[in-house]
Amino acid sequence: MEIYKIINNLLEAVSFNDFIKSKEEHYWIIAEPDEILNHNDFFRFHKSTVAECTNAKQHPRLEVYDDVSFGVINIINHIENWFEAKEINFYITHNYLIFVTRGKNKLIEQIKNEIKENFKDSSNYNINESKILYMLLDRLTSMDNIILKKIESSIASLEEQVISGVNQDFTVEIIKLRKQLLYLKRYYEPLIDISEDLEENENGLIDEGAIRYFTILINRIQRLNHNVINLRDYVTQVREAYQAQVDIKLNKTMKFYTVITTIFLPLTLIAGWYGMNFTYMPELDWIYGYPFVMGLSLTVVAVCLYYFKRHNYL
Template identity: 35%
Template sequence: MIWKLGERLEQIETETWKETRPPAVFLTDSKNARRDLELAGIQYENEIQTNKIGFCKLETQQECLAGTLCIPRLLDVLGSRYRIYFFVNQDHVVLVDDEDFSMRLIRRIKRKKTHQGETKERFIYNFIAEFMSRDQEILMQYEKILMRMEEDVMQGKIENFQRELMPIRRKLLTLRGYYDEMMDMGTELEENENGFFAKKQLKYFGTLSNRADRLMGRTAHLLEYAQQVRDLYQAQVDAKQNSNMQFLTVLSTIFFPLTLITGWYGMNFENMPELKNGYPGVIALSLIVIVVCILIFKKKKIL
Protein backbone atom coordinates (compact mmCIF):
# COMPACT_ATOMS: atom_id res chain seq x y z
CA MET A 1 0.00 0.00 0.00
CA ILE A 2 1.20 3.50 -0.82
CA TRP A 3 0.19 6.87 0.58
CA LYS A 4 1.13 10.31 -0.66
CA LEU A 5 2.75 12.53 1.90
CA GLY A 6 0.80 15.72 2.45
CA GLU A 7 -2.57 14.29 1.36
CA ARG A 8 -3.88 12.97 4.68
CA LEU A 9 -2.43 9.53 3.96
CA GLU A 10 -5.02 8.69 1.30
CA GLN A 11 -4.28 5.42 -0.53
CA ILE A 12 -3.37 5.58 -4.24
CA GLU A 13 -2.61 2.93 -6.81
CA THR A 14 0.91 1.80 -7.67
CA GLU A 15 0.43 2.67 -11.33
CA THR A 16 -0.43 6.27 -10.46
CA TRP A 17 2.64 6.51 -8.27
CA LYS A 18 4.81 5.28 -11.13
CA GLU A 19 3.51 8.06 -13.33
CA THR A 20 3.64 10.97 -10.88
CA ARG A 21 6.29 9.76 -8.36
CA PRO A 22 5.10 11.95 -5.45
CA PRO A 23 6.80 11.55 -2.06
CA ALA A 24 5.13 8.51 -0.54
CA VAL A 25 4.92 6.09 2.35
CA PHE A 26 5.05 2.40 1.44
CA LEU A 27 3.55 -0.24 3.70
CA THR A 28 4.58 -3.73 2.68
CA ASP A 29 5.56 -7.15 4.03
CA SER A 30 8.74 -9.24 3.86
CA LYS A 31 7.70 -11.03 0.66
CA ASN A 32 7.14 -7.81 -1.29
CA ALA A 33 9.76 -5.68 0.46
CA ARG A 34 12.38 -5.92 -2.32
CA ARG A 35 9.91 -4.83 -4.96
CA ASP A 36 8.67 -1.85 -2.98
CA LEU A 37 12.16 -0.80 -1.97
CA GLU A 38 13.07 -0.74 -5.64
CA LEU A 39 9.99 1.37 -6.39
CA ALA A 40 11.11 3.80 -3.70
CA GLY A 41 14.64 3.91 -5.10
CA ILE A 42 16.21 2.22 -2.08
CA GLN A 43 18.84 -0.51 -2.28
CA TYR A 44 19.28 -2.68 0.78
CA GLU A 45 21.61 -5.65 0.53
CA ASN A 46 20.97 -7.34 3.87
CA GLU A 47 18.24 -9.90 4.41
CA ILE A 48 14.77 -8.74 5.41
CA GLN A 49 13.24 -11.11 7.94
CA THR A 50 11.08 -9.49 10.56
CA ASN A 51 11.21 -12.53 12.85
CA LYS A 52 14.94 -11.94 13.35
CA ILE A 53 14.55 -8.36 14.63
CA GLY A 54 15.78 -8.28 18.21
CA PHE A 55 15.92 -4.62 19.17
CA CYS A 56 15.37 -1.05 17.99
CA LYS A 57 18.25 0.42 16.02
CA LEU A 58 19.05 2.74 13.15
CA GLU A 59 21.78 2.32 10.55
CA THR A 60 22.95 5.18 8.38
CA GLN A 61 23.79 3.95 4.91
CA GLN A 62 24.95 5.87 1.90
CA GLU A 63 21.60 5.91 0.10
CA CYS A 64 19.13 5.48 2.94
CA LEU A 65 18.45 5.10 6.61
CA ALA A 66 17.64 1.52 7.60
CA GLY A 67 16.07 0.86 10.96
CA THR A 68 14.31 -1.82 12.94
CA LEU A 69 11.63 -1.53 15.59
CA CYS A 70 11.11 -4.21 18.22
CA ILE A 71 8.12 -2.96 20.18
CA PRO A 72 6.86 -4.72 23.34
CA ARG A 73 3.17 -5.53 23.45
CA LEU A 74 2.02 -3.46 26.40
CA LEU A 75 -0.42 -6.11 27.60
CA ASP A 76 2.26 -8.81 27.37
CA VAL A 77 5.61 -7.08 27.76
CA LEU A 78 7.53 -10.32 28.29
CA GLY A 79 5.88 -12.06 25.33
CA SER A 80 6.29 -11.65 21.58
CA ARG A 81 6.92 -8.21 20.10
CA TYR A 82 5.88 -6.19 17.09
CA ARG A 83 8.78 -6.28 14.63
CA ILE A 84 9.06 -3.72 11.84
CA TYR A 85 11.70 -2.62 9.32
CA PHE A 86 11.66 0.96 8.13
CA PHE A 87 13.68 2.65 5.41
CA VAL A 88 13.99 6.35 4.63
CA ASN A 89 15.60 8.11 1.68
CA GLN A 90 15.34 11.65 0.32
CA ASP A 91 11.65 11.35 -0.57
CA HIS A 92 10.15 8.11 0.66
CA VAL A 93 9.47 6.01 3.73
CA VAL A 94 9.08 2.24 3.48
CA LEU A 95 7.59 0.19 6.32
CA VAL A 96 7.96 -3.60 6.31
CA ASP A 97 5.52 -5.30 8.66
CA ASP A 98 4.27 -8.89 8.46
CA GLU A 99 1.43 -8.16 10.88
CA ASP A 100 -1.31 -5.53 10.81
CA PHE A 101 0.26 -3.42 13.57
CA SER A 102 1.53 -0.66 11.25
CA MET A 103 -1.80 -0.55 9.45
CA ARG A 104 -3.64 -0.12 12.74
CA LEU A 105 -1.26 2.68 13.75
CA ILE A 106 -1.82 4.52 10.49
CA ARG A 107 -5.57 4.20 10.84
CA ARG A 108 -5.37 5.62 14.33
CA ILE A 109 -3.25 8.51 13.03
CA LYS A 110 -5.87 9.18 10.36
CA ARG A 111 -8.60 9.30 13.00
CA LYS A 112 -6.76 11.34 15.62
CA LYS A 113 -4.28 13.65 13.91
CA THR A 114 -5.10 16.84 12.06
CA HIS A 115 -1.55 17.05 10.70
CA GLN A 116 -1.04 13.44 9.66
CA GLY A 117 1.93 13.37 7.33
CA GLU A 118 2.60 16.53 5.38
CA THR A 119 6.29 15.60 5.38
CA LYS A 120 8.17 12.38 5.99
CA GLU A 121 9.53 13.86 9.22
CA ARG A 122 6.00 14.50 10.46
CA PHE A 123 4.90 11.01 9.40
CA ILE A 124 7.80 9.32 11.21
CA TYR A 125 7.08 11.41 14.30
CA ASN A 126 3.36 10.56 14.25
CA PHE A 127 4.07 6.87 13.65
CA ILE A 128 6.55 6.48 16.53
CA ALA A 129 4.61 8.76 18.87
CA GLU A 130 1.44 6.74 18.25
CA PHE A 131 2.84 3.41 19.40
CA MET A 132 4.37 5.13 22.44
CA SER A 133 1.19 7.03 23.30
CA ARG A 134 -0.11 4.54 25.90
CA ASP A 135 3.19 3.80 27.60
CA GLN A 136 2.72 6.43 30.30
CA GLU A 137 -0.66 4.90 31.15
CA ILE A 138 0.87 1.43 31.44
CA LEU A 139 3.62 2.71 33.72
CA MET A 140 0.99 4.33 35.93
CA GLN A 141 -0.72 0.94 36.22
CA TYR A 142 2.55 -0.63 37.37
CA GLU A 143 2.92 2.15 39.93
CA LYS A 144 -0.57 1.46 41.30
CA ILE A 145 0.23 -2.26 41.56
CA LEU A 146 3.41 -1.50 43.50
CA MET A 147 1.53 0.89 45.81
CA ARG A 148 -1.07 -1.80 46.49
CA MET A 149 1.67 -4.35 47.17
CA GLU A 150 3.32 -1.92 49.57
CA GLU A 151 0.06 -1.52 51.49
CA ASP A 152 -0.36 -5.31 51.64
CA VAL A 153 3.14 -5.71 53.04
CA MET A 154 2.49 -3.05 55.69
CA GLN A 155 -0.61 -5.00 56.71
CA GLY A 156 1.36 -8.22 56.92
CA LYS A 157 -0.09 -9.77 53.75
CA ILE A 158 3.10 -11.17 52.28
CA GLU A 159 1.87 -14.40 50.76
CA ASN A 160 2.88 -14.81 47.08
CA PHE A 161 4.71 -11.47 47.24
CA GLN A 162 7.83 -12.66 45.42
CA ARG A 163 5.78 -14.44 42.78
CA GLU A 164 3.91 -11.20 42.03
CA LEU A 165 6.85 -8.82 42.22
CA MET A 166 9.37 -10.64 40.03
CA PRO A 167 7.35 -10.43 36.77
CA ILE A 168 6.80 -6.70 37.34
CA ARG A 169 10.53 -6.11 37.79
CA ARG A 170 11.29 -8.09 34.63
CA LYS A 171 8.72 -6.09 32.67
CA LEU A 172 10.14 -2.80 33.93
CA LEU A 173 13.68 -3.89 33.06
CA THR A 174 12.50 -4.83 29.56
CA LEU A 175 10.76 -1.48 29.10
CA ARG A 176 13.78 0.44 30.37
CA GLY A 177 16.00 -1.19 27.74
CA TYR A 178 13.40 -0.52 25.06
CA TYR A 179 13.12 3.18 25.95
CA ASP A 180 16.90 3.46 25.97
CA GLU A 181 16.98 2.09 22.41
CA MET A 182 14.22 4.49 21.31
CA MET A 183 16.04 7.45 22.85
CA ASP A 184 19.19 6.54 20.89
CA MET A 185 17.13 6.17 17.71
CA GLY A 186 15.55 9.61 18.16
CA THR A 187 18.99 11.12 18.70
CA GLU A 188 20.36 9.50 15.55
CA LEU A 189 17.38 10.71 13.52
CA GLU A 190 17.93 14.21 14.87
CA GLU A 191 21.60 14.12 13.85
CA ASN A 192 20.43 13.84 10.22
CA GLU A 193 23.77 12.52 9.02
CA ASN A 194 22.60 11.93 5.42
CA GLY A 195 20.71 15.20 5.21
CA PHE A 196 17.45 13.45 4.30
CA PHE A 197 15.44 15.61 6.69
CA ALA A 198 14.75 19.33 6.57
CA LYS A 199 16.53 21.15 9.40
CA LYS A 200 13.37 22.90 10.55
CA GLN A 201 11.68 19.50 10.91
CA LEU A 202 14.34 17.95 13.16
CA LYS A 203 12.50 19.26 16.23
CA TYR A 204 10.10 16.32 15.90
CA PHE A 205 12.90 13.81 16.49
CA GLY A 206 14.13 15.79 19.48
CA THR A 207 10.62 15.53 20.89
CA LEU A 208 10.72 11.75 20.42
CA SER A 209 14.07 11.53 22.21
CA ASN A 210 12.74 13.59 25.11
CA ARG A 211 9.64 11.44 25.38
CA ALA A 212 11.67 8.23 25.42
CA ASP A 213 14.01 9.79 28.00
CA ARG A 214 11.08 10.69 30.26
CA LEU A 215 9.61 7.20 29.93
CA MET A 216 12.97 5.63 30.71
CA GLY A 217 13.35 7.88 33.76
CA ARG A 218 9.86 6.95 34.95
CA THR A 219 10.67 3.26 34.47
CA ALA A 220 13.93 3.62 36.40
CA HIS A 221 11.99 5.33 39.22
CA LEU A 222 9.51 2.43 39.31
CA LEU A 223 12.38 -0.05 39.47
CA GLU A 224 13.76 1.82 42.49
CA TYR A 225 10.29 1.85 44.02
CA ALA A 226 9.97 -1.91 43.41
CA GLN A 227 13.29 -2.41 45.19
CA GLN A 228 12.07 -0.32 48.12
CA VAL A 229 8.89 -2.41 48.33
CA ARG A 230 11.00 -5.56 48.20
CA ASP A 231 13.21 -4.23 51.01
CA LEU A 232 10.06 -3.51 53.03
CA TYR A 233 8.88 -7.07 52.41
CA GLN A 234 12.27 -8.43 53.50
CA ALA A 235 12.11 -6.31 56.65
CA GLN A 236 8.69 -7.77 57.43
CA VAL A 237 9.98 -11.28 56.84
CA ASP A 238 13.00 -10.61 59.07
CA ALA A 239 10.75 -9.15 61.77
CA LYS A 240 8.52 -12.21 61.63
CA GLN A 241 11.53 -14.51 61.84
CA ASN A 242 12.91 -12.50 64.76
CA SER A 243 9.55 -12.76 66.50
CA ASN A 244 9.56 -16.51 66.02
CA MET A 245 13.12 -16.76 67.28
CA GLN A 246 12.24 -14.61 70.28
CA PHE A 247 9.33 -16.87 71.13
CA LEU A 248 11.54 -19.95 70.85
CA THR A 249 14.15 -18.25 73.03
CA VAL A 250 11.55 -17.55 75.71
CA LEU A 251 10.41 -21.16 75.66
CA SER A 252 13.99 -22.40 75.83
CA THR A 253 14.77 -20.07 78.73
CA ILE A 254 11.73 -21.26 80.68
CA PHE A 255 12.25 -24.96 80.07
CA PHE A 256 15.98 -24.96 80.66
CA PRO A 257 15.74 -24.67 84.51
CA LEU A 258 12.80 -27.09 84.48
CA THR A 259 14.95 -29.61 82.62
CA LEU A 260 17.72 -29.06 85.15
CA ILE A 261 15.34 -29.68 88.07
CA THR A 262 13.84 -32.83 86.57
CA GLY A 263 17.28 -34.11 85.66
CA TRP A 264 18.60 -33.42 89.11
CA TYR A 265 15.79 -35.27 90.87
CA GLY A 266 15.98 -38.04 88.31
CA MET A 267 19.42 -39.01 89.57
CA ASN A 268 18.01 -40.63 92.73
CA PHE A 269 20.96 -39.81 95.02
CA GLU A 270 20.67 -41.21 98.51
CA ASN A 271 20.96 -37.85 100.30
CA MET A 272 18.94 -35.81 97.75
CA PRO A 273 16.69 -33.19 99.49
CA GLU A 274 13.03 -34.05 99.28
CA LEU A 275 13.95 -37.36 97.66
CA LYS A 276 11.12 -39.19 99.36
CA ASN A 277 7.63 -37.81 98.72
CA GLY A 278 9.14 -34.78 96.94
CA TYR A 279 6.79 -34.75 93.97
CA PRO A 280 4.63 -31.81 95.22
CA GLY A 281 7.76 -29.86 96.09
CA VAL A 282 9.22 -30.31 92.58
CA ILE A 283 5.93 -29.15 91.06
CA ALA A 284 5.89 -26.08 93.29
CA LEU A 285 9.52 -25.28 92.47
CA SER A 286 8.81 -25.63 88.74
CA LEU A 287 5.82 -23.29 88.96
CA ILE A 288 7.89 -20.72 90.87
CA VAL A 289 10.60 -20.86 88.16
CA ILE A 290 7.99 -20.36 85.41
CA VAL A 291 6.39 -17.38 87.18
CA VAL A 292 9.74 -15.73 87.85
CA CYS A 293 10.82 -16.15 84.21
CA ILE A 294 7.55 -14.67 82.95
CA LEU A 295 7.86 -11.67 85.30
CA ILE A 296 11.42 -11.06 84.16
CA PHE A 297 10.43 -11.25 80.47
CA LYS A 298 7.51 -8.87 80.99
CA LYS A 299 9.72 -6.41 82.86
CA LYS A 300 12.13 -6.42 79.95
CA LYS A 301 9.15 -6.15 77.53
CA ILE A 302 10.06 -9.36 75.78
CA LEU A 303 6.54 -10.72 76.33
Protein backbone atom coordinates (compact mmCIF):
# COMPACT_ATOMS: atom_id res chain seq x y z
CA MET A 1 0.00 0.00 0.00
CA GLU A 2 1.32 3.42 -0.99
CA ILE A 3 0.06 6.39 1.03
CA TYR A 4 0.86 9.99 0.08
CA LYS A 5 -0.01 13.08 2.06
CA ILE A 6 -1.08 15.89 -0.27
CA ILE A 7 0.42 19.12 0.99
CA ASN A 8 1.23 22.25 -1.05
CA ASN A 9 1.01 20.31 -4.35
CA LEU A 10 3.55 17.81 -3.06
CA LEU A 11 3.16 14.10 -2.41
CA GLU A 12 4.78 13.05 0.85
CA ALA A 13 4.98 9.30 1.45
CA VAL A 14 3.75 8.28 4.90
CA SER A 15 3.07 5.04 6.75
CA PHE A 16 -0.34 3.56 7.44
CA ASN A 17 0.07 4.30 11.14
CA ASP A 18 0.72 7.98 10.43
CA PHE A 19 -2.31 8.00 8.13
CA ILE A 20 -4.74 6.62 10.71
CA LYS A 21 -3.55 9.12 13.33
CA SER A 22 -4.40 12.09 11.10
CA LYS A 23 -7.95 13.40 10.84
CA GLU A 24 -7.74 16.58 8.78
CA GLU A 25 -4.90 16.01 6.30
CA HIS A 26 -5.58 14.99 2.69
CA TYR A 27 -4.24 11.73 1.27
CA TRP A 28 -3.91 9.74 -1.92
CA ILE A 29 -3.69 5.97 -1.42
CA ILE A 30 -2.79 3.25 -3.93
CA ALA A 31 -3.74 -0.19 -2.63
CA GLU A 32 -4.20 -3.81 -3.61
CA PRO A 33 -7.66 -5.42 -3.17
CA ASP A 34 -6.39 -7.63 -0.32
CA GLU A 35 -5.03 -4.59 1.51
CA ILE A 36 -8.45 -2.92 1.42
CA LEU A 37 -10.00 -6.12 2.72
CA ASN A 38 -7.45 -6.45 5.54
CA HIS A 39 -7.78 -2.80 6.64
CA ASN A 40 -11.53 -2.46 6.27
CA ASP A 41 -11.90 -2.40 10.06
CA PHE A 42 -10.48 1.11 9.78
CA PHE A 43 -12.04 2.22 6.47
CA ARG A 44 -15.47 0.70 7.19
CA PHE A 45 -16.40 0.59 3.52
CA HIS A 46 -19.59 -1.20 2.51
CA LYS A 47 -18.87 -4.95 2.32
CA SER A 48 -20.31 -5.25 -1.18
CA THR A 49 -17.85 -2.65 -2.53
CA VAL A 50 -14.90 -4.43 -0.89
CA ALA A 51 -16.07 -7.71 -2.43
CA GLU A 52 -16.20 -6.03 -5.84
CA CYS A 53 -12.63 -4.84 -5.42
CA THR A 54 -11.49 -8.42 -4.98
CA ASN A 55 -13.63 -9.64 -7.88
CA ALA A 56 -12.45 -8.38 -11.27
CA LYS A 57 -14.60 -7.75 -14.33
CA GLN A 58 -17.29 -5.66 -12.64
CA HIS A 59 -19.51 -3.37 -14.68
CA PRO A 60 -18.20 0.25 -14.65
CA ARG A 61 -20.34 2.51 -12.46
CA LEU A 62 -20.39 4.89 -9.50
CA GLU A 63 -22.09 4.19 -6.17
CA VAL A 64 -22.75 7.27 -4.05
CA TYR A 65 -23.04 7.00 -0.25
CA ASP A 66 -23.31 9.74 2.37
CA ASP A 67 -19.62 9.87 3.28
CA VAL A 68 -17.94 8.00 0.40
CA SER A 69 -18.31 7.40 -3.32
CA PHE A 70 -17.19 4.09 -4.81
CA GLY A 71 -16.43 3.67 -8.50
CA VAL A 72 -15.46 0.95 -10.94
CA ILE A 73 -13.70 2.00 -14.13
CA ASN A 74 -11.78 0.22 -16.89
CA ILE A 75 -8.51 1.27 -18.46
CA ILE A 76 -8.20 0.04 -22.03
CA ASN A 77 -5.04 -0.43 -24.06
CA HIS A 78 -5.15 -0.61 -27.84
CA ILE A 79 -3.10 -3.70 -28.73
CA GLU A 80 -2.85 -5.11 -32.27
CA ASN A 81 -6.23 -3.83 -33.44
CA TRP A 82 -7.97 -4.96 -30.28
CA PHE A 83 -8.48 -3.70 -26.73
CA GLU A 84 -7.26 -5.03 -23.40
CA ALA A 85 -9.11 -3.79 -20.32
CA LYS A 86 -7.80 -3.50 -16.77
CA GLU A 87 -10.10 -2.65 -13.90
CA ILE A 88 -9.48 0.05 -11.29
CA ASN A 89 -11.72 0.69 -8.30
CA PHE A 90 -11.68 3.92 -6.35
CA TYR A 91 -13.03 5.37 -3.12
CA ILE A 92 -13.24 9.10 -2.51
CA THR A 93 -14.09 10.64 0.86
CA HIS A 94 -13.81 14.15 2.28
CA ASN A 95 -10.07 13.81 2.92
CA TYR A 96 -8.63 10.86 0.99
CA LEU A 97 -8.77 9.12 -2.38
CA ILE A 98 -8.00 5.43 -2.80
CA PHE A 99 -7.15 3.71 -6.08
CA VAL A 100 -7.52 -0.06 -5.85
CA THR A 101 -5.50 -1.83 -8.52
CA ARG A 102 -3.84 -5.19 -9.05
CA GLY A 103 -0.10 -4.65 -9.28
CA LYS A 104 1.62 -1.58 -10.66
CA ASN A 105 -0.53 0.46 -13.00
CA LYS A 106 1.24 2.43 -15.71
CA LEU A 107 -1.36 5.20 -15.83
CA ILE A 108 -1.30 5.76 -12.06
CA GLU A 109 2.50 5.87 -12.12
CA GLN A 110 2.34 8.52 -14.85
CA ILE A 111 -0.03 10.65 -12.76
CA LYS A 112 2.21 10.26 -9.71
CA ASN A 113 5.30 11.35 -11.66
CA GLU A 114 3.43 14.25 -13.28
CA ILE A 115 2.33 15.59 -9.90
CA LYS A 116 5.86 15.28 -8.51
CA GLU A 117 7.49 16.96 -11.49
CA ASN A 118 4.99 19.54 -12.78
CA PHE A 119 2.91 20.83 -9.90
CA LYS A 120 5.29 21.37 -7.01
CA ASP A 121 5.89 25.03 -8.01
CA SER A 122 2.43 25.70 -9.48
CA SER A 123 0.25 28.32 -7.82
CA ASN A 124 -2.58 28.10 -10.37
CA TYR A 125 -3.48 24.45 -9.86
CA ASN A 126 -4.04 23.05 -6.38
CA ILE A 127 -3.78 19.28 -6.19
CA ASN A 128 -6.42 17.51 -4.13
CA GLU A 129 -8.34 14.22 -4.18
CA SER A 130 -10.93 15.44 -6.71
CA LYS A 131 -8.33 16.68 -9.17
CA ILE A 132 -6.28 13.48 -8.96
CA LEU A 133 -9.43 11.51 -9.74
CA TYR A 134 -10.10 13.87 -12.66
CA MET A 135 -6.52 13.37 -13.91
CA LEU A 136 -7.11 9.61 -14.02
CA LEU A 137 -10.42 9.89 -15.88
CA ASP A 138 -8.93 12.51 -18.21
CA ARG A 139 -6.05 10.27 -19.21
CA LEU A 140 -8.38 7.36 -19.91
CA THR A 141 -9.52 9.14 -23.07
CA SER A 142 -6.72 11.62 -23.82
CA MET A 143 -5.28 9.51 -26.67
CA ASP A 144 -8.54 8.08 -27.98
CA ASN A 145 -8.77 10.53 -30.89
CA ILE A 146 -5.65 8.87 -32.31
CA ILE A 147 -7.25 5.42 -31.93
CA LEU A 148 -10.42 6.58 -33.67
CA LYS A 149 -8.39 8.13 -36.50
CA LYS A 150 -6.61 4.80 -37.01
CA ILE A 151 -9.94 2.99 -37.13
CA GLU A 152 -11.29 5.59 -39.57
CA SER A 153 -8.22 5.11 -41.80
CA SER A 154 -8.78 1.34 -41.73
CA ILE A 155 -12.41 1.82 -42.77
CA ALA A 156 -11.43 4.23 -45.57
CA SER A 157 -8.78 1.80 -46.86
CA LEU A 158 -11.32 -1.02 -46.77
CA GLU A 159 -13.81 1.13 -48.67
CA GLU A 160 -11.26 1.84 -51.43
CA GLN A 161 -10.55 -1.87 -51.84
CA VAL A 162 -14.27 -2.67 -52.00
CA ILE A 163 -14.96 0.04 -54.59
CA SER A 164 -11.94 -0.95 -56.70
CA GLY A 165 -13.39 -4.45 -56.99
CA VAL A 166 -10.58 -6.35 -55.31
CA ASN A 167 -11.49 -10.04 -55.38
CA GLN A 168 -11.28 -10.66 -51.65
CA ASP A 169 -13.61 -11.60 -48.81
CA PHE A 170 -13.82 -8.56 -46.49
CA THR A 171 -16.42 -10.03 -44.13
CA VAL A 172 -13.94 -10.79 -41.33
CA GLU A 173 -12.41 -7.28 -41.48
CA ILE A 174 -15.83 -5.62 -41.41
CA ILE A 175 -16.92 -7.70 -38.40
CA LYS A 176 -13.66 -6.90 -36.59
CA LEU A 177 -14.13 -3.15 -37.11
CA ARG A 178 -17.75 -3.32 -35.94
CA LYS A 179 -16.68 -5.19 -32.79
CA GLN A 180 -13.97 -2.62 -32.04
CA LEU A 181 -16.45 0.23 -32.31
CA LEU A 182 -19.06 -1.61 -30.24
CA TYR A 183 -16.40 -2.19 -27.57
CA LEU A 184 -15.59 1.54 -27.49
CA LYS A 185 -19.26 2.49 -27.36
CA ARG A 186 -19.79 0.20 -24.36
CA TYR A 187 -16.67 1.75 -22.80
CA TYR A 188 -17.66 5.40 -23.24
CA GLU A 189 -21.29 5.21 -22.14
CA PRO A 190 -20.60 4.08 -18.53
CA LEU A 191 -17.71 6.56 -18.38
CA ILE A 192 -20.11 9.37 -19.26
CA ASP A 193 -22.50 8.20 -16.52
CA ILE A 194 -19.68 8.09 -13.92
CA SER A 195 -18.46 11.57 -14.89
CA GLU A 196 -21.99 13.00 -14.77
CA ASP A 197 -22.54 11.52 -11.29
CA LEU A 198 -19.27 13.03 -10.10
CA GLU A 199 -20.23 16.39 -11.62
CA GLU A 200 -23.59 16.23 -9.86
CA ASN A 201 -21.68 15.86 -6.55
CA GLU A 202 -24.66 14.52 -4.66
CA ASN A 203 -22.77 13.90 -1.41
CA GLY A 204 -20.58 17.02 -1.66
CA LEU A 205 -17.27 15.11 -1.71
CA ILE A 206 -16.01 16.59 -4.99
CA ASP A 207 -14.15 19.88 -4.61
CA GLU A 208 -16.20 22.73 -6.08
CA GLY A 209 -13.18 23.95 -8.01
CA ALA A 210 -12.93 20.59 -9.79
CA ILE A 211 -16.56 20.44 -10.97
CA ARG A 212 -15.79 22.37 -14.16
CA TYR A 213 -13.07 19.86 -15.06
CA PHE A 214 -15.60 17.04 -14.95
CA THR A 215 -17.91 19.12 -17.18
CA ILE A 216 -15.11 19.45 -19.74
CA LEU A 217 -14.42 15.73 -19.43
CA ILE A 218 -18.09 14.85 -20.06
CA ASN A 219 -18.15 16.97 -23.22
CA ARG A 220 -15.02 15.28 -24.55
CA ILE A 221 -16.27 11.73 -23.89
CA GLN A 222 -19.61 12.58 -25.49
CA ARG A 223 -17.78 13.79 -28.60
CA LEU A 224 -15.75 10.59 -28.69
CA ASN A 225 -18.90 8.52 -28.31
CA HIS A 226 -20.56 10.51 -31.10
CA ASN A 227 -17.51 9.84 -33.32
CA VAL A 228 -17.81 6.13 -32.58
CA ILE A 229 -21.46 6.18 -33.65
CA ASN A 230 -20.51 7.98 -36.88
CA LEU A 231 -17.78 5.41 -37.57
CA ARG A 232 -20.25 2.57 -36.99
CA ASP A 233 -22.50 4.17 -39.62
CA TYR A 234 -19.47 4.43 -41.92
CA VAL A 235 -18.71 0.71 -41.46
CA THR A 236 -22.35 -0.08 -42.21
CA GLN A 237 -22.11 1.87 -45.47
CA VAL A 238 -18.93 0.01 -46.42
CA ARG A 239 -20.61 -3.30 -45.60
CA GLU A 240 -23.57 -2.39 -47.81
CA ALA A 241 -21.20 -1.37 -50.62
CA TYR A 242 -19.35 -4.68 -50.25
CA GLN A 243 -22.63 -6.60 -50.27
CA ALA A 244 -23.65 -4.71 -53.42
CA GLN A 245 -20.37 -5.72 -55.08
CA VAL A 246 -20.94 -9.34 -54.07
CA ASP A 247 -24.48 -9.21 -55.47
CA ILE A 248 -23.21 -7.73 -58.75
CA LYS A 249 -20.62 -10.51 -59.13
CA LEU A 250 -23.25 -13.11 -58.30
CA ASN A 251 -25.62 -11.61 -60.87
CA LYS A 252 -22.89 -11.72 -63.51
CA THR A 253 -22.24 -15.37 -62.72
CA MET A 254 -25.94 -16.20 -62.86
CA LYS A 255 -26.29 -14.31 -66.15
CA PHE A 256 -23.39 -16.29 -67.66
CA TYR A 257 -24.90 -19.64 -66.67
CA THR A 258 -28.33 -18.51 -67.87
CA VAL A 259 -26.89 -17.65 -71.30
CA ILE A 260 -25.10 -21.02 -71.50
CA THR A 261 -28.33 -22.80 -70.55
CA THR A 262 -30.29 -20.82 -73.16
CA ILE A 263 -27.79 -21.71 -75.88
CA PHE A 264 -28.05 -25.41 -75.14
CA LEU A 265 -31.85 -25.48 -75.00
CA PRO A 266 -32.27 -25.55 -78.84
CA LEU A 267 -29.52 -28.19 -79.06
CA THR A 268 -31.39 -30.27 -76.52
CA LEU A 269 -34.55 -29.89 -78.61
CA ILE A 270 -32.71 -30.99 -81.76
CA ALA A 271 -31.12 -33.95 -80.00
CA GLY A 272 -34.45 -34.95 -78.52
CA TRP A 273 -36.24 -34.57 -81.86
CA TYR A 274 -33.88 -36.76 -83.83
CA GLY A 275 -33.38 -39.11 -80.93
CA MET A 276 -37.00 -40.33 -81.18
CA ASN A 277 -35.97 -42.79 -83.95
CA PHE A 278 -39.36 -43.06 -85.63
CA THR A 279 -39.45 -45.65 -88.44
CA TYR A 280 -40.51 -43.14 -91.10
CA MET A 281 -38.12 -40.30 -90.21
CA PRO A 282 -36.42 -39.66 -93.59
CA GLU A 283 -33.42 -37.78 -92.16
CA LEU A 284 -32.25 -40.93 -90.43
CA ASP A 285 -31.55 -42.68 -93.76
CA TRP A 286 -30.40 -39.55 -95.58
CA ILE A 287 -26.73 -39.60 -96.55
CA TYR A 288 -26.37 -35.97 -95.44
CA GLY A 289 -28.42 -36.38 -92.27
CA TYR A 290 -25.51 -36.20 -89.84
CA PRO A 291 -23.78 -33.19 -91.52
CA PHE A 292 -27.19 -31.48 -91.68
CA VAL A 293 -27.84 -31.86 -87.96
CA MET A 294 -24.28 -30.75 -87.15
CA GLY A 295 -24.62 -27.70 -89.37
CA LEU A 296 -28.04 -26.90 -87.88
CA SER A 297 -26.63 -27.14 -84.35
CA LEU A 298 -23.66 -24.92 -85.17
CA THR A 299 -25.96 -22.41 -86.85
CA VAL A 300 -28.24 -22.28 -83.79
CA VAL A 301 -25.23 -21.76 -81.49
CA ALA A 302 -23.83 -19.03 -83.77
CA VAL A 303 -27.18 -17.21 -83.95
CA CYS A 304 -27.60 -17.37 -80.16
CA LEU A 305 -24.06 -16.13 -79.54
CA TYR A 306 -24.57 -13.26 -82.00
CA TYR A 307 -27.84 -12.29 -80.34
CA PHE A 308 -26.49 -12.36 -76.80
CA LYS A 309 -23.32 -10.51 -77.80
CA ARG A 310 -25.29 -7.79 -79.56
CA HIS A 311 -27.49 -7.26 -76.51
CA ASN A 312 -24.49 -7.26 -74.12
CA TYR A 313 -25.44 -10.48 -72.39
CA LEU A 314 -21.91 -11.77 -72.99
